[in-house]
Amino acid sequence: MKxxxxxxxxDGHTLSxxxxxxxxxxxxxxxxxxxxxxxxxxxxxxASWEDAxxxxxxxxxxxxxxxTVDSREHPLLLRDFPxxxxxxxxxxxxYLEDFRREVEAPVFVSANGGxxxxxxxxxxxxxxxxxxxxxxxxxxxxxxxxxxEKSIRRYGEVxxxxxAEVRVRTYREGDDHLQVDLGYLTVVPRECSxx
Numbered sequence: 344m345k346x347x348x349x350x351x352x353x354d355g356h357t358l359s360x361x362x363x364x365x366x367x368x369x370x371x372x373x374x375x376x377x378x379x380x381x382x383x384x385x386x387x388x389x390a391s392w393e394d395a396x397x398x399x400x401x402x403x404x405x406x407x408x409x410x411t412v413d414s415r416e417h418p419l420l421l422r423d424f425p426x427x428x429x430x431x432x433x434x435x436x437x438y439l440e441d442f443r444r445e446v447e448a449p450v451f452v453s454a455n456g457g458x459x460x461x462x463x464x465x466x467x468x469x470x471x472x473x474x475x476x477x478x479x480x481x482x483x484x485x486x487x488x489x490x491x492e493k494s495i496r497r498y499g500e501v502x503x504x505x506x507a508e509v510r511v512r513t514y515r516e517g518d519d520h521l522q523v524d525l526g527y528l529t530v531v532p533r534e535c536s537x538x
Contacts, residue, residue, distance in 0.1 A: 350398060351388045352430060352532035358386075365417045365462040366427060372461075372470055380527040382461060383429035383475055385535050390425050400436035403443055403450075409436065409457035409479070417462035428458050429476035430530035438505065438525060439479060445501050448485030453520055456480030478524035490519040499523075 355368025369384035389395050395407035410428055412421060420426065435457070443450045455463070457479055461470040472478035481498070482489055489495050492514045499511040502523045512522040531537055 352535055353386055353388050353427065354535055355384045355386055355427070358427065361419055362427060365420055365460055367461050367470075370461075374527075375469065381529065382470060383431060383529050384537075385430045385529070385531055386427035387430055387432070388425045388427060392424075395426070400433055401440035404436050404439055406432075408452055409476075411452075411454045411457065412459050412463065413454055415455070415464040417460055420460050420462065429474075430532055431525075431528045432458055432476035434525055434528055434530065435477050435479060438509065438523070441505050442481075442502055442523075445505065446484050446498065448487075450481055451483040453480045453482040456482065456520065472524040472527070475527055475529065477526060477528045478522065480520040480522050482520040488519075489521045492518075495521050 355363065355366055358366065358368070366386070367382050370382045371379050372382060373379050389398070389406060389410070392407065395410060396405055398406040400406050400409065406428070409432055410426060414421065439450055439452070455465060455473070457473070458476040459465065459473045461474045466474060484498055487494055489498060495514045495518055498521050499514070502521065503509055503511045508525055510524050510526065
């Protein structure tokens with residue numbers, strides 16, 4: 344497996360009109376409190392599922408583990424390649440690698456639990472932090488399924504202890520995963536210009 348070898352960063356403003364309509368690069372959106380954030384503008388281009396499985400975004404995480412979505416994703420972004428994933432996914436992967444080290448066990452991200460585009464139907468009217476590539480829904484740690492309050496709280500404490508930038512969603516009745524995020528982080532690769 345290769346660690347990001349040959350991964351190309353692209354400016355979302357240069358993508359096809361169809362991709363721009365689905366990804367909405369740099370677009371201002373309001374969160375549930377009315378605070379405005381800009382969607383990611385810069386993306387990594389993933390050429391195929393073979394590449395997604397082969398590319399490592401961290402020692403123990405393949406790109407594919409953070410971009411698995413279901414049929415609610417926009418058809419263009421689900422079925423056709425290349426796929427475009429916000430560059431901030433690398434920060435999420437680094438965090439998940441640190442979390443894995445702390446829990447001393449494999450960490451599993453659910454389908455739709457990593458990156459999903461602003462056009463994904465689960466986002467409804469407002470993109471979630473998953474659209475920034477900075478949120479993960481962890482459904483299993485080692486042999487433990489996170490489907491009850493005790494396990495979610497236990498691993499949530501470990502996750503929160505990794506840094507002030509990490510937010511852990513409080514357990515809600517019926518939760519079957521631990522949701523963590525790094526906020527509305529965007530990344531501009533060195534080779535890309537914002538002008």
